[in-house]
Amino acid sequence: MPYRAPVRDYSFLFDHVVGLEQVTATDRFAEATPDMVEAILTEAGRMCEEVLAPLQRNGDTHPARLENGVVRTSPGFDEGYKAIAEGGWVGISADPEFGGMGLPMTVTTAVNEMMASACLALQLNPLMTQGQIEALEHHASDELKALYLPKLISGEWxxxxxxxxxxxxxxxxxxxxxxxxxxxxxxxxxxxxxxxxxxxxxxxxxxxxxxxxxxxxxxxxxxxxxxxxxxxxxxxxxxxxxxxxxxxxxxxxxxxxxxxxxxxxxxxxxxxxxxxxxxxGGMAAMFTMMNNARLGVGGQGIGVAEGAYQHALAYALDRKQGRAGGSGSIVEHADVRRMLTEMKAETWAARAIALSCAVAIDMTTATGDAGWKARAAFLTPIAKAFGTDVGMAVSQTGVQVHGGMGFVEETGAAQYSRDVRVTAIYEGTNGIQAMDLVARKMMDGGEAAGALLDEIVADAKSAQDDLPDMAQAVFDAAETLRETTDWLVAQELQDRFAVAVPYLRAFARVLGAGFHLRAAMKGDDPRRALARFYIERMLPEHAGLLAQVRQGADGLYDLSLDDLAAA
Amino acid sequence: MPYRAPVRDYSFLFDHVVGLEQVTATDRFAEATPDMVEAILTEAGRMCEEVLAPLQRNGDTHPARLENGVVRTSPGFDEGYKAIAEGGWVGISADPEFGGMGLPMTVTTAVNEMMASACLALQLNPLMTQGQIEALEHHASDELKALYLPKLISGEWxxxxxxxxxxxxxxxxxxxxxxxxxxxxxxxxxxxxxxxxxxxxxxxxxxxxxxxxxxxxxxxxxxxxxxxxxxxxxxxxxxxxxxxxxxxxxxxxxxxxxxxxxxxxxxxxxxxxxxxxxxxGGMAAMFTMMNNARLGVGGQGIGVAEGAYQHALAYALDRKQGRAGGSGSIVEHADVRRMLTEMKAETWAARAIALSCAVAIDMTTATGDAGWKARAAFLTPIAKAFGTDVGMAVSQTGVQVHGGMGFVEETGAAQYSRDVRVTAIYEGTNGIQAMDLVARKMMDGGEAAGALLDEIVADAKSAQDDLPDMAQAVFDAAETLRETTDWLVAQELQDRFAVAVPYLRAFARVLGAGFHLRAAMKGDDPRRALARFYIERMLPEHAGLLAQVRQGADGLYDLSLDDLAAA
The missing domain is CATH 2.40.110.20 (Butyryl-CoA Dehydrogenase, subunit A; domain 2)
Incomplete structure (x- = not known):
């Protein structure tokens, strides 16, 4: 399975879109210089390409099994795990006092995503450990910390x-x-x-x-x-x-x-x-672990999306079929090109959201600022649900690009779609994420939502001379979303729950457009073309979603259980 | 796997939505009286419930295998096949001269859908034979017909x-x-x-x-x-x-x-x-077979959607979790209720489209009328692509309703989503269906599309007193679609291909709304509630899709192959 770590893309996102410089300007994360971050990404990327990606199919074809009470893992997973542990990739953001690198969660998020692209099944292991490390750092006694943290951070345990x-x-x-x-x-x-x-x-x-x-x-x-x-x-x-x-x-x-x-x-x-x-007080500690893991699971979805995209693109570039122009491969067909570009634009949007969420977490850690904290809390369920929805959708499209070969297991396209399916379920189903967003995360009357929309609107205004059409589309979408948000926070909880899923998705759509627009302002022509594709073709989805949101729970229970069951 | 054949729903659709009475008013199909059709559906439904549904899991857990050059089928499939053949369900629409029942394709479509709900893997067998029968009826010599048709129609071969x-x-x-x-x-x-x-x-x-x-x-x-x-x-x-x-x-x-x-x-x-x-002249004969099979594959998607819906509903009714009101099961939670109602509304819309397509095929067979023929030709790719997209989406939602249990194979929820995946690929990928729609099926300058939209508008007008809000929404959607259709037929082929998929989906959305509205006018309160759910919450999707359509191929190739491959 050829996989190339998108290191250049992370660097661009860090420098021009999600504002990692704010994080590295703090005392807490001052050591994370741009050079160091790039070195980390490059090294982790190489391990993902060379060590982990070749294990991806093994996990599927040789499942972990239970033998006489002992779990036997897939061939090569032991060596893969060793590479992760020895590279220090379990404890990137862990406390240096116990052997961690103390780097921003933003960097961990990128590294985790690469590992997920390369071999999701194995990546889940250190992701769990990372959550446990964070829970212990915050809640365990000094004795437990001293005993467990060094071993967990080193990956020995x-x-x-x-x-x-x-x-x-x-x-x-x-x-x-x-x-x-x-x-x-x-x-x-x-x-x-x-x-x-x-x-x-x-x-x-x-x-x-x-x-x-x-x-x-x-x-x-x-x-x-x-x-x-x-x-x-x-x-x-x-x-x-x-x-x-x-x-x-x-x-x-x-x-x-x-x-x-x-x-x-x-x-x-x-x-x-x-x-x-x-x-x-167990739930508080568990929530620390789950909060971390939610962003991590969102990153799993994005990682699978990236892997499935690269896999489908490689197939499309190689496959000759029909009277395609240019390279003569199916990638020249308009519908295949549309699918691939959509996969890329969608993956990028979800990645920007997740990394922006990670920056907010890092800023909260570094400064304790309530605004950053509210932003992180608001973005976490979106990063989780949208990232995993994108993972499912992109990997399904990847199967479709393969045509008949997509349904045959040997190509590996189907595996992406099967592996990623659970990410929309575990660490709280995506429905529960959406309910968290419209209930707990809106107890501030919509303030955190409004602050994000203000930022998008500001971006749109600053883009109106250079990219007037895109800027207008993003501006309009943000304002429509603001109106619907204002309406939603005034509704009963039951009404919010009934439309939580379309609301979360609409918010992600608009956020994604805001990040794409920012990237278009800072980037080169191809980046503008990608942003344009997203804003012109994918952003319009928000209108239908918000129309749905406006229905609340109205009429939802008019069909009785007997009506639902009538055949 | 408990499955209940939705016989009442087919009868309602036949009598009040898709106009089977036009078919049975022709000489060709005069024998298909309402009583006979209902008896057929009831008998086929019973076989699906009692004989085929219990085989569904066997097919997955005990795959067909090749042993010394001989294919060994899944346990029980031989008995299941025997029940299909002996019931006469292979040759429902086949020529009575060779042992067929000579009934409308509309009836076959319903029976095939039930068999697909009950056991998709086995149902694919008679579906292939049906296509072959039709190809032979139209293209084979009398000798070949006499030799092969009786055996194929009886299911012996x-x-x-x-x-x-x-x-x-x-x-x-x-x-x-x-x-x-x-x-x-x-x-x-x-x-x-x-x-x-x-x-x-x-x-x-x-x-x-x-x-x-x-x-x-x-x-x-x-x-x-x-x-x-x-x-x-x-x-x-x-x-x-x-x-x-x-x-x-x-x-x-x-x-x-x-x-x-x-x-x-x-x-x-x-x-x-x-x-x-x-x-x-082989392609012409093969197209006969494939045309038949395309509607049949659309029906497979719908059948799986129905099976997955019933399966998820049964789980939701049974599963106690959280502080749910009413029955105390998760079906009371707003988001679960939303998922289930969406599954039901979506399945119904796809079914109405497929049966309406089947009626047009039957009318073409019975009358040779060019208008019916054009309608059948236009609806076939929509029935195939939308039916199978619905099968995929509904079965994925079914997994989601199950939560963690959905990812575990034993529940059977995952199987629906895996089985149905190929239906979006075989008999021409859904992308190819969409290209057929915007190219060959629009060589009439949009006449067939316009005729369908006229019908929807007429329905909306007749509903404006009783159901003003729904009627207005459907009217507006149909007119927006008409404008976009007029625009699309004036574009170059490349522009149409680039947006063929969103166009097909938008057309299906609006068609589905038209049928739901018609059902609401003829049906009881629960049917109105289902139509309202679809029209208020799902129809709005068309706006975003049509905005995408308006982009044509504009900017689609601005990202070079190198840009797409950049990591």
Missing amino acids: CGTMNLTEPQAGSDVGALKAKAEPQDDGTYAITGQKIYISWGDNDFSENVCHLVLARLPGAVEGTKGISLFMVPKFIPDADGKPGERNDLRVVSLEHKMGLHGSPTAVMEYSGAKGWMVGPEN | CGTMNLTEPQAGSDVGALKAKAEPQDDGTYAITGQKIYISWGDNDFSENVCHLVLARLPGAVEGTKGISLFMVPKFIPDADGKPGERNDLRVVSLEHKMGLHGSPTAVMEYSGAKGWMVGPEN
């Missing part, structure tokens, strides 16, 4: 997150796993967890599970949940993994895709655990 | 179509298979064909291949192609299969879905064949 139980999916508060205090200050963890990504592996020295469970007598719902570190092997004081803990992989799921990533049902049978954060 | 070669996919004219005349009036067929759906099976007495090949000295391109009947076993004069012909299955494809349907690479090594139609 891996981390997982254990939320879901069969009866408690999106409704985390319904979980039942128990944690009973022991005399030695630890807890005995008992319960079954499902959908545990990379619940085990055969290449890391230890696997560290962060598990949500209830203390005896805890209240029902999310307020009675605590978080525990439950390692596969219990480390001694020097951090040497010792005794086997009382937990095991019961089974692995048989999934539509992402076969290289073992998705485990985990059984905890009085396993020894250490509390992370305060009693009954 | 199956039919396939052999177009594609490795170097000749969508560009059929590039094919190289050879046909050499023999002294006995037959031809020796030599060449390799790929993507042969149901290229072989272990449950029919014979497999009859219609093969495109070139006579010695034939001109290049599509004008030098002839069509041949090449049976697996050569029948004697009484139609008894005898000597094994010199053809074989080389391999089966490893596909993303539709595992129960063996997709073969076929090798013909001087196999004995009989010419169908005139020398070098």
Whole structure:
């Protein structure tokens, strides 16, 4: 699978679109000079091209499997993981005190995206560990930090997150796993967890599970949940993994895709655990981990989109068919050209949104500023849902570009579309992301939304001399979105929920147009052509979406359950 | 897999939306009384529910396989096929002279859709045979008809179509298979064909291949192609299969879905064949077969959409999660309700379009009227592309409704989305359907399009007192589409090709709205609620699509191939 890391594109985005210079101007991230960032991207990119991309098909054709209670990973994944760990790519943004590079999340986001393009199934492993590192940095005791962080950051140990139980999916508060205090200050963890990504592996020295469970007598719902570190092997004081803990992989799921990533049902049978954060305060720590992971999952979608695009383009450039002009390959056909350009424009828009979200996170970390914090919070669900929707759509188009070959597994086109499918579901379904956007993220009366729209409008105004048509289209779209946003924040929650998904998508469409316009102002002719394609052909979608938003929940329940079921 | 045949819905569509009474008022189809049609639907529906639906998962989990040159089909498929053949469901529309029922294609379309909902992989088998029957009825000699039609119509023998070669996919004219005349009036067929759906099976007495090949000295391109009947076993004069012909299955494809349907690479090594139609006139006969099959493939998409919808609804009704009101299941959540209602409204729109197309085909058959013929020709690519796009979108939404369970294969939700994926590719990719629409189907200067829009406008006018808001929305959409259509027919072919896909989709959107409005005028409150959902929330998509159409090929090639490949 040939993959070329889009390092030049990240650099352009950093320098001209998402404003990484604001991040590197802070004390906190002063070390991330442009030269260093480019060196990091280049080195990570090379590893993705040379080490990870060749593993992509292995993960699909030789799935992870459970043998006598032991997870056996796909051929070559051990070497791939070693390259990730030794390159330091797990801990790019982690605390230097414990061995991390301390670089901005913006850089991590780009590197994670490249790893996702190259081999999504394996990339999910360090993504989980990164989330765990951040949760521990914020919530764990100094003792736990000292013991676990160096090992996780170096990649010697891996981390997982254990939320879901069969009866408690999106409704985390319904979980039942128990944690009973022991005399030695630890807890005995008992319960079954499902959908545990990379619940085990055969290449890391230890696997560290962060598990949500209830203390005896805890209240029902999310307020009675605590978080525990439950390692596969219990480390001694020097951090040497010792005794086997009382937990095991019961089974692995048989999934539509992402076969290289073992998705485990985990059984905890009085396993020894250490509390992370305060009693009954587990959800706060888990949210730290999930927030990080949401941006990361959005990046997975974008990474797959990039991989699927490159894969489809290579096929189209190579495939001769019909009376195509120019190169004689199908890439000259107008409809194939339209598909490919759409894939590229869409991937770029989603990437700009994710990196802009990452910049806001970094600025929040560096400055604590409430405006940046609100911006990061608003952009996170958009980055997750839109990035993964783009991953699905672009990879489906990639299959279509391949024609009949797209449906045949050997080409690898279908794998992108199967692998990426879960990203719209895990870390909170895209529907839940959209509900988060219109509810929690609009408790400010639409202020964060308005600030983003102000920025787009300012860009449009500054582009009106150079690129009048594009500027006008973006300006109009932003103002239509503003009006609809003002209307939406005045509605009941039920009305907002009913149209949360089209609203999120419309917002992403307009944001994408704003970033494309900015890139057109700063970039060369090809970049302008790409922006023009997006703004003229893809931005208009927002109008239909916003018309839908204006319906709220009106009439939504007029069809009874019997009506829905009538055949 | 519980499946309930939507017989009531077909009856409503026949009686109140697509005007089957026009068909049954003709001499040709006078026997298809309402009672008979309902009895047919009920009986076929029962077979789909009881016999075929239980086979759906088998096809996926126990794929067809090649053993020592023999295709072994999935468990139970032999019994399922027997039920289809014995029910007479292969030859519903076939000539009664040879054992067919002689019923309208409209009825066949409904029955095929039900079979596709129940078990797509198996349904593809009789769909191929139906196409072959029609091709033989129109183009074969009386001798061939007498020999083959009774066996194909009874289902004792199956039919396939052999177009594609490795170097000749969508560009059929590039094919190289050879046909050499023999002294006995037959031809020796030599060449390799790929993507042969149901290229072989272990449950029919014979497999009859219609093969495109070139006579010695034939001109290049599509004008030098002839069509041949090449049976697996050569029948004697009484139609008894005898000597094994010199053809074989080389391999089966490893596909993303539709595992129960063996997709073969076929090798013909001087196999004995009989010419169908005139020398070098093979494409005309093949187009008969493909035209039939295009509507049939559209119906496959709709059938899968219906199956996926019912499957997702059943899950949503059963799954308790969160603080849902009413039934306490997730179907009460606004976003889940939105997804399910969208699935239902979308499936219904696609079904109305396909059945309306079938009525136009039947009217053409019965009357030879040029207006009906043009309407059928215009609606066929829309029915194919939109029906299969709906199949993909609805089945993807079905996965989403399932949350994490959707990504796990055991639930069956993922299978719908994998199986249906090929329908957007085979029988001419959806891009090719769209190009057919804006090129060949607009050589009339937009007359057929205009006639359809006139009808929608007339419906909107007659609804303006009862349902003023819906009527206005449909009227406005139809007029916007008319303006864009007038603009499009005046453009160069390249401009039309560049926006063929969004144009087809916009046309389908507006057509769907027209049918929903008509249903709302004739139907009860739930039907009005469904129409309202579609018209208020889904119809608005047309505006963005038509804005895209107006761009033509403008700027599409501004990004060079190097620009597209820049990483």
